[in-house]
Amino acid sequence: MASPVKVLDTFGSGFVHRALAALRLKGVPYELIQEDMSNKSELLLKHNPIHKKVPVLLHGDRAVCESLVIVEYIDEAFNGPPLLPADPYERAMARFWAQFIDQKFAGPFWMSFWSTDDESRQGIMMEAKQNLLLLEAQLQGKRFFGGDSIGLVDIAGSALAHWLGVFQEISGVALLTDDEYPVLCQWAKCYTDDETVKQCLPKRDELVAYFTANKERYKILANAMLQK
């Protein structure tokens, strides 16, 4: 008998979405457990004592932490369409680009959207745009980074597909534009239109409302990041 799958979740998290997208693509049913990140539950602290973050995947008595570790776990523990290619070299490339997205897009993008130090921001935005170009080149006429179907790299980049537009709208900062990145923008649309994955994407207007409400806090965070 299959053990139930639960995911510790918080509204609006792009990292949680990665886990949910992987579960849906594999056809694995799951239950969400909402966390209040300002008042973390015993369950969260017990199962992710190191990072104290979401997502956490609970599968029977197992707890898996870190979104991309969770995605690979889902790929290996469950049957269903593979999220990574079969060929070892292609798998290495997928892992490389997933890690690239993780390393290069969180910090610099955050600072680009929210920091109020215009001079420093310019340099960071240039870096962010160059990294977007590298991703654009990586698509090379494929529908998804994974080829014909959504894979690890697409899931890793899902925040670019859905969240970036929200941040751009709220902050007034345009990074990912149609004319500069036509291929990447088309990919974003394919990802967010996908019948399977869209079921676990937070509603756009709810994201806008949520992030708008927290805007001032993000500015403080971004300026602090710039200082480091």
Added chain:
Amino acid sequence: MAGASDDGGGLLLLDVFGSPFAQRVRIALAEKGLAYERAEQDLAAKGDLLRRSNPVHGKVPVLLHAGRAVCESLAILHYLDEAFPSAPPLLPADPFARARARFWAEYADRVHFCGKRLLWARRDDGGEEAAAARAEMVGVLRALDAELGGREFFGGEAFGYVDVAAAPFAAWFRAYERRGGFSVAAECPGLAAWAARCAARESVAANVYAADKVCELVELYRQRVLGHT
């Protein structure tokens, strides 16, 4: 390099001997008994092959296999398991065990980043930055010690993925102790014993600098680059 040969279609490692990330790959290749060529890189004057092979980061290690470049040390470790299935695997077979291994190998990187903070901390602020770095380092080491849980290796009885990922950092423990004014053996006896087992292991000993040598290099760097001891 020496080792039972595998018809790997030519393995070439773009390397810097002292890079802990490159050391992971050399240790893995030795554990698997895979023959390879090693090309020491000058990161201050990067060659064409490195630039072409790792256009995104321009970093080592890069493993070229029959001319195709694999970058990022942990991706390379996975690649070695998958491309050479007849060699002993680094990762366990069970998906949950694999997830745990991936989590802890990634976590082990914190030793390196805390270590940098600790080693190059300024000395003119009343020791505040150094104290914070030491506290963070001890926390990370204790977490690793708890995960090790008194076992011989992170891989259990077998030297595995997390051991390969973390062993290069263990070679720096003495340097961290001296700079930080703490003792790994006192804080985490299990981890200290693990570090000693790694140091004695052939694949590790051949591919990392001995602890005293690391201390020497750290002092040299502090004098030459930072301008103070």
